[in-house]
Amino acid sequence: MYLQSLSLLNFKNYTQIDVDFSSKINCFTGNNGVGKTNILDSIYYLSFCKSFFSSIDSMNINHSQNFFVINGEYQLHDKPEQIYCGFEQGKKKKFKRNKKEYDKLADHIGLIPLVMISPYDINLILGGSEERRKFIDGIISQFDRNYLYDLQNYNRALTQRNHLLKLYGKTGYFDVDVVDLYDNQLAEFGNRIFEKRKEFIDNIGPVFQKFFSHISQGKEEVQLNYESQLQQESFDILLANSREKDKMARYTTVGIHKDGLDLLLGDYPLRKLGSQGQQKSYLVALKLAQFEYIQMLCGFKPILLLDDIFDKLDSERVEQIIKLVAQNNFGQIFITDTNPARLNKVLEQIEGEYFHYLVKDEMLTKLN
Amino acid sequence: MDLHQLPSRLLENAVNEFSKLPGIGKKTALRLVLHILHQPKEDTLAFSHAIEKMKNDIKICKKCHNISEEELCSICSNPNRDESLICVVESIKEIIAIESTSQYKGLYHVLGGRISPMDGIGPKELNMETLENRIKNEEISEVILALSTNMEGDTTNFYIYRRLADGKVPITTLARGISVGDELEYTDEITLGKSLINRIPYHGK
Ligand SMILES: Nc1ncnc2c1ncn2[C@@H]1O[C@H](COP(=O)(O)OP(=O)(O)OP(=O)(O)O)[C@@H](O)[C@H]1O
Ligand SMILES: [Mg+2]
Ligand SMILES: [Zn+2]
Numbered sequence: 001m002y003l004q005s006l007s008l009l010n011f012k013n014y015t016q017i018d019v020d021f022s023s024k025i026n027c028f029t030g031n032n033g034v035g036k037t038n039i040l041d042s043i044y045y046l047s048f049c050k051s052f053f054s055s056i057d058s059m060n061i062n063h064s065q066n067f068f069v070i071n072g073e074y075q076l077h078d079k080p081e082q083i084y085c086g087f088e089q090g091k092k093k094k095f096k097r098n099k100k101e102y103d104k105l106a107d108h109i110g111l112i113p114l115v116m117i118s119p120y121d122i123n124l125i126l127g128g129s130e131e132r133r134k135f136i137d138g139i140i141s142q143f144d145r146n147y148l149y150d151l152q153n154y155n156r157a158l159t160q161r162n163h164l165l166k167l168y169g170k171t172g173y174f175d176v177d178v179v180d181l182y183d184n185q186l187a188e189f190g191n192r193i194f195e196k197r198k199e200f201i202d203n204i205g206p207v208f209q210k211f212f213s214h215i216s217q218g219k220e221e222v223q224l225n226y227e228s229q230l231q232q233e234s235f236d237i238l239l240a241n242s243r244e245k246d247k248m249a250r251y252t253t254v255g256i257h258k259d260g261l262d263l264l265l266g267d268y269p270l271r272k273l274g275s276q277g278q279q280k281s282y283l284v285a286l287k288l289a290q291f292e293y294i295q296m297l298c299g300f301k302p303i304l305l306l307d308d309i310f311d312k313l314d315s316e317r318v319e320q321i322i323k324l325v326a327q328n329n330f331g332q333i334f335i336t337d338t339n340p341a342r343l344n345k346v347l348e349q350i351e352g353e354y355f356h357y358l359v360k361d362e363m364l365t366k367l368n
Numbered sequence: 369m370d371l372h373q374l375p376s377r378l379l380e381n382a383v384n385e386f387s388k389l390p391g392i393g394k395k396t397a398l399r400l401v402l403h404i405l406h407q408p409k410e411d412t413l414a415f416s417h418a419i420e421k422m423k424n425d426i427k428i429c430k431k432c433h434n435i436s437e438e439e440l441c442s443i444c445s446n447p448n449r450d451e452s453l454i455c456v457v458e459s460i461k462e463i464i465a466i467e468s469t470s471q472y473k474g475l476y477h478v479l480g481g482r483i484s485p486m487d488g489i490g491p492k493e494l495n496m497e498t499l500e501n502r503i504k505n506e507e508i509s510e511v512i513l514a515l516s517t518n519m520e521g522d523t524t525n526f527y528i529y530r531r532l533a534d535g536k537v538p539i540t541t542l543a544r545g546i547s548v549g550d551e552l553e554y555t556d557e558i559t560l561g562k563s564l565i566n567r568i569p570y571h572g573k
Contacts, residue, residue, distance in 0.1 A: 146557060156520075157519060160484065177527070178483065178527070181527055
């Protein structure tokens with residue numbers, strides 16, 4: 001599966017462009033602010049029906065206009081597919097597959113799997129545990145509707161239980177029967193979520209280590225550690241034991257909403273002790289593991305977008321990453337960088353096709 | 369829309385009352401009010417009289433909490449209905465829906481909502497006690513739970529189940545599964561999964 005060509009009309013800084021792509025590696029180089037990331041974002045749009053950066057569609061309309069269009073021509077399982085996205089100020093966003101409009105955007109998401117690695121993803125490493133839960137949940141629920149359903153129900157039951165605990169704090173009234181109900185439901189949904197998260201981490205852990213070791217050329221030891229209170233005790237017992245504590249705290253102190261994913265470098269937390277380059281390598285390896293997981297589930301290779309990933313990395317690691325993604329295990333790749341010379345040096349060493357575009361003045365010029 | 373621009377306080381009052389109705393905004397309210405204003409006087413009086421009479425004369429059935437004109441509603445007082453069956457629903461709307469299927473000949477019990485502490489609804493706000501009393505005092509052979517299939521509906525089902533769990537009366541719930549006429553390929557995974565788990569014996573038709 002790959003994107004053959006892309007047309008943008010009034011999308012962000014572009015008035016109108018048409019570009020053809022290689023089915024392997026595509027590079028965009030140019031100075032800061034010329035619109036390299038914007039191209040990747042338009043490709044992201046065609047997969048997820050929204051921008052990677054903002055959920056407000058109108059932000060993506062070129063400032064002097066009132067609509068934008070993104071049109072992509074794909075090859076999907078050896079058949080041409082046309083995906084169209086149009087948005088006009090004040091109207092409903094339109095998505096079409098081969099000229100036929102979708103009833104629901106959700107029906108489109110998943111057709112063209114895609115993984116983006118962006119400088120903003122560093123929150124996954126530096127942010128709180130919620131960021132990492134969101135990462136895990138986002139990937140699993142993309143392919144498992146039952147997981148998403150359990151997660152939504154879990155969160156509802158949790159909100160209801162917390163509401164009862166807060167009410168107890170205010171009024172002293174505690175409805176044991178109803179709290180029992182929610183304990184029961186939390187345990188039912190929570191246990192299934194726990195099992196699936198565990199399975200997911202077990203699955204991507206070794207893949208992640210393989211990629212990291214490739215990027216760092218075996219210089220560092222890394223490990224992903226899933227942390228959940230449910231590992232020690234079954235959820236219903238945890239809830240029963242913590243009830244008095246929860247009444248004092250006025251919220252639910254145990255459960256899968258407290259799960260964490262420890263990112264270890266050697267024996268230490270990466271967040272505190274890792275250098276910026278090590279953190280970046282970690283992030284790239286983690287996202288590439290996500291790539292392989294998605295590929296395993298959908299049976300073909302997602303599109304890979306690498307935005308500015310070479311920033312902070314030494315030339316050895318840059319070279320390792322490019323060599324890695326140029327292999328046949330990966331499919332079509334889009335890379336941005338401010339430094340054409342650095343990219344060219346690596347590209348010359350790899351086999352296989354690549355297109356190198358210079359981005360300047362809202363235009364793309366092919367360099368090779 | 370700025371209501372202060374309306375030419376009359378009387379008009380403004382009427383618009384305000386209409387816009388309290390669910391799904392009616394100020395604009396629609398104004399359209400309705402202007403329509404009424406241009407109707408013959410008799411029509412308008414009949415309209416307001418119907419509303420007043422409904423509000424004054426309508427009762428709640430003391431057995432099942434359905435709306436009624438007598439102490440007992442037309443369903444509870446119908447001798448042809450099977451008094452040993454109780455179908456538990458959230459509101460009168462569900463009675464209307466189930467009645468329109470013509471498939472059910474038993475009685476109902478209107479709970480008046482579903483458990484949701486966030487919305488200030490606990491078991492005490494629901495018609496639970498009268499349900500328990502009916503089961504204790506009448507000859508009931510089956511309680512059918514027909515609540516919404518979301519989390520709050522499940523919570524309420526489970527609560528009722530626990531309250532009635534001395535096991536004497538069988539409790540059933542509506543089947544969850546694919547709808548009649550659905551193409552399997554387009555059925556969502558959750559529904560399809562539930563249908564598989566709750567599959568039923570096949571008797572050749
Ligand atoms: N809706 C819009 N209309 C017009 N221009 C826009 C719009 N949204 C963003 N831009 C412009 O796009 C430019 C940013 O583009 P982009 O983020 O793609 O740059 P880049 O080439 O990736 O830069 P860097 O090397 O710094 O990452 C900015 O100059 C911004 O003003
Ligand atoms: Mg950029
Ligand atoms: Zn009745």
